[in-house]
Amino acid sequence: MHDILLVINAGSSSLKFHVYDLREPDTLSFAYGGQLSGIGGAHPDFTVRDAAKAVLVQRDLRAAEAPDLAAAQKTLGDWLGTKIHRVPRAVGHRIVHGGPQFADSVLVSDDVLRYLETLVPLAPLHQRNNLAPVRVIHEQWPDILQVACFDTAFHRTHDKVVERFALPQSFYDRGVRRYGFHGLSYDYIAQRLRRDMPEVARGRVVAAHLGSGASACAMLDGRSVESTMGFTALDGLPMATRPGRLDPGVVLWMLEQGMSHDEIQHLLYNESGLKGLSGISADIRDLQASDAPSAQLALDYFAYRVAESIAGLCVAIKGLDTLVFTAGIGEHSAPARSSICGNLAWLGIELDEALNQANAPCISAARSPIAVHVLPTNEELVIAQQTLRAISAGKR
Numbered sequence: 001m002h003d004i005l006l007v008i009n010a011g012s013s014s015l016k017f018h019v020y021d022l023r024e025p026d027t028l029s030f031a032y033g034g035q036l037s038g039i040g041g042a043h044p045d046f047t048v049r050d051a052a053k054a055v056l057v058q059r060d061l062r063a064a065e066a067p068d069l070a071a072a073q074k075t076l077g078d079w080l081g082t083k084i085h086r087v088p089r090a091v092g093h094r095i096v097h098g099g100p101q102f103a104d105s106v107l108v109s110d111d112v113l114r115y116l117e118t119l120v121p122l123a124p125l126h127q128r129n130n131l132a133p134v135r136v137i138h139e140q141w142p143d144i145l146q147v148a149c150f151d152t153a154f155h156r157t158h159d160k161v162v163e164r165f166a167l168p169q170s171f172y173d174r175g176v177r178r179y180g181f182h183g184l185s186y187d188y189i190a191q192r193l194r195r196d197m198p199e200v201a202r203g204r205v206v207a208a209h210l211g212s213g214a215s216a217c218a219m220l221d222g223r224s225v226e227s228t229m230g231f232t233a234l235d236g237l238p239m240a241t242r243p244g245r246l247d248p249g250v251v252l253w254m255l256e257q258g259m260s261h262d263e264i265q266h267l268l269y270n271e272s273g274l275k276g277l278s279g280i281s282a283d284i285r286d287l288q289a290s291d292a293p294s295a296q297l298a299l300d301y302f303a304y305r306v307a308e309s310i311a312g313l314c315v316a317i318k319g320l321d322t323l324v325f326t327a328g329i330g331e332h333s334a335p336a337r338s339s340i341c342g343n344l345a346w347l348g349i350e351l352d353e354a355l356n357q358a359n360a361p362c363i364s365a366a367r368s369p370i371a372v373h374v375l376p377t378n379e380e381l382v383i384a385q386q387t388l389r390a391i392s393a394g395k396r
């Protein structure tokens with residue numbers, strides 16, 4: 001009883017559940033976990049909210065009960081139904097937006113939940129999905145401790161210049177700032193570098209988190225100095241279905257053309273990026289397998305803009321010693337890494353293609369002045385760490 005921690009990481013296209021064993025005091029050992037991919041566009045009737053309900057429908061977290069979600073039930077039921085037999089000591093959640101209020105994880109209360117719900121418009125692809133399981137557990141089992149762990153918190157170390165838009169102060173005061181996201185992932189990368197490569201961690205590092213959502217982060221001494229994402233998770237790098245950096249004049253033009261807020265929001269969050277450019281798919285693997293010129297255009301655009309942004313981040317840390325690739329594309333796509341680094345060859349970056357093809361931990365050529373690493377991220381572990389810390393401290 002009470003010797004497990006449940007972690008829920010709801011992204012824009014996947015839902016990950018991890019269970020950690022707490023029997024060894026102060027030691028988080030991963031017990032088991034699972035992932036559902038293709039949520040959203042590919043399976044419009046399968047939402048994270050439904051999946052969370054399906055799993056959490058009974059207090060012992062054993063039953064999966066959602067009649068219209070046969071596939072989800074089967075997947076979740078197969079591994080959760082037979083494995084989780086206990087009420088967790090706490091549930092830790094990835095919450096994408098913490099707004100100006102949270103620079104650290106926090107125990108969930110009615111007030112916290114109400115505040116986080118006000119941020120839904122700032123992360124329409126994520127926040128509602130992130131909060132749905134929190135709400136379900138909070139209402140049905142209020143005595144289970146829950147902790148909100150934010151994508152934005154890791155970036156709260158940013159300098160004022162980095163945090164601002166060139167807008168009047170009143171907008172900043174109302175929360176219109178560059179927050180940065182994927183902070184749980186960057187926190188993990190910083191920890192791994194500190195543990196395994198302390199020299200690298202002390203240097204000038206850019207980490208590129210390239211998943212369905214994509215961003216890059218400049219770090220010094222394991223602290224975030226700058227991020228490509230801003231007020232929302234739309235800015236910066238092109239993504240699976242989001243455009244990344246966009247002239248705000250385009251949005252004004254869309255309004256003038258009579259598009260509504262909802263139409264523009266849908267276009268920018270669901271129909272742009274690799275999907276919009278190619279007109280074929282949001283998945284980089286489909287584009288790499290296609291002969292269509294529009295697929296090549298999308299791949300070229302992605303590699304060009306990612307490289308351009310990495311170069312831009314170097315201003316914040318005055319150069320670059322190490323580039324780290326992580327998340328779905330970063331960890332697995334040798335061609336994407338190769339094209340991005342090809343656009344940065346003028347910096348001296350050179351890959352060892354055999355190591356790159358093998359997704360090796362270090363893929364740069366021996367003579368490359370900038371080391372390039374592939375490091376699988378683990379946002380769930382960071383959520384578990386923060387959750388344990390928050391419940392131990394009894395934070396509110």
Ligand SMILES: Nc1ncnc2c1ncn2[C@@H]1O[C@H](COP(=O)(O)OP(=O)(O)O)[C@@H](O)[C@H]1O
Nearest residue numbers: 011013014211212213283284327328329332333
């Ligand atoms: N083997 C692979 N080769 C190329 N891309 C991959 C591979 N595996 C996953 N991806 C890409 O990673 C993306 C998902 O990244 P991930 O970080 O797992 O997702 P999320 O952003 O939902 O957390 C998918 O869009 C897919 O295109």
Ligand SMILES: CC(=O)OP(=O)(O)O
Nearest residue numbers: 011012181212213233
């Ligand atoms: C913040 C963000 O874009 O997250 P994801 O990559 O999970 O979509």
Ligand SMILES: [Mg+2]
Nearest residue numbers: 011211212327
């Ligand atoms: Mg993710």
